[in-house]
Amino acid sequence: MNTQKLATLIGSAAAALCLISATGGQAQAGQLHNNWNYGIDAFNDGSGGADYEIKGMAIKQTADNIFVALTSGMPLTGVSASGAADRNIGWGDLFFNFSGTDFQTANSAGNLFGIRFAGTNDSGVGQVGVYRNVTTDSVTTSNNGYSSLAGYYGAGFEKPNSTGTDLPTKTATYNYLYGTSSPVSTPILNIIKAGTFLGGITSLTNTDLLGEGLDFGHFSANDTYTFGFKFDRSLLPGGNFISHVFEECGNDGVALEVKDVPEPSSLAGIAAVGLMIAGAKIRRRQEVK
Ligand SMILES: [Ca+2]
Ligand SMILES: [Ca+2]
Numbered sequence: 004m005n006t007q008k009l010a011t012l013i014g015s016a017a018a019a020l021c022l023i024s025a026t027g028g029q030a031q032a033g034q035l036h037n038n039w040n041y042g043i044d045a046f047n048d049g050s051g052g053a054d055y056e057i058k059g060m061a062i063k064q065t066a067d068n069i070f071v072a073l074t075s076g077m078p079l080t081g082v083s084a085s086g087a088a089d090r091n092i093g094w095g096d097l098f099f100n101f102s103g104t105d106f107q108t109a110n111s112a113g114n115l116f117g118i119r120f121a122g123t124n125d126s127g128v129g130q131v132g133v134y135r136n137v138t139t140d141s142v143t144t145s146n147n148g149y150s151s152l153a154g155y156y157g158a159g160f161e162k163p164n165s166t167g168t169d170l171p172t173k174t175a176t177y178n179y180l181y182g183t184s185s186p187v188s189t190p191i192l193n194i195i196k197a198g199t200f201l202g203g204i205t206s207l208t209n210t211d212l213l214g215e216g217l218d219f220g221h222f223s224a225n226d227t228y229t230f231g232f233k234f235d236r237s238l239l240p241g242g243n244f245i246s247h248v249f250e251e252c253g254n255d256g257v258a259l260e261v262k263d264v265p266e267p268s269s270l271a272g273i274a275a276v277g278l279m280i281a282g283a284k285i286r287r288r289q290e291v292k
């Protein structure tokens with residue numbers, strides 16, 4: 004084999020390796036850092052100011068648990084607000100959609116999972132914890148908020164990454180949340196109306212989460228309040244999902260998409276097979292020479 008052929012083969016093998024690693028990267032929609040997936044939200048789309056600004060959410064999955072973390076100007080117990088029916092504006096509930104369809108379709112089909120994680124919010128379910136087959140409702144209007152997401156965008160909050168880095172545009176957000184339904188006449192569905200209780204959650208402080216490797220600082224996204232929770236991984240079906248949460252008023256929200264990726268060991272295995280094939284080709288050509 005001449006030098007040119009060898010260089011071509013090595014180039015092909017290198018290109019194959021690049022393709023493998025690029026595919027691995029693209030398959031991971033959330034931004035992966037130290038085993039946590041991050042959805043980093045716009046830092047300037049919190050209607051109402053710093054108290055309402057969400058900067059990000061993050062999820063880590065281990066063999067036994069799913070960890071969720073949020074960082075925001077809004078504490079877990081919400082903020083005082085005279086314009087709200089209960090004089091408090093807090094967090095809505097967190098939704099998990101494993102169906103592969105948009106949120107509205109999954110909602111209509113009863114395919115959503117939800118978590119009430121804020122014990123003082125206006126959720127329709129009484130107990131903090133994980134629920135399946137949830138129905139949804141909007142509490143924005145009783146919390147001095149937006150009657151629709153279109154109203155929120157129209158008020159000047161259509162910013163890059165306004166529903167986090169995985170739903171970075173208004174169009175992406177509308178497509179996911181509403182599908183073929185109208186984003187004007189459909190409210191921001193931000194709480195669990197009803198559902199079947201599956202199990203509880205364990206609250207985690209910022210210190211707890213730092214101990215689990217959480218690092219919003221990597222994205223310069225640390226805000227005043229960082230908190231989270233964990234729950235038994237077996238409560239959810241597993242596989243690819245989109246998770247999102249809006250505040251009770253709809254003044255800010257964030258989403259995170261998590262897709263399964265091949266384990267690093269299996270990627271290395273694919274790469275090794277590629278190299279063996281390339282090596283065999285080189286050897287065969289050397290034999291026939
Ligand atoms: Ca934000
Ligand atoms: Ca409230």
Ligand SMILES: [Ca+2]
Pocket residue numbers: 044045048057164165166167255256257
């Ligand atoms: Ca947002």
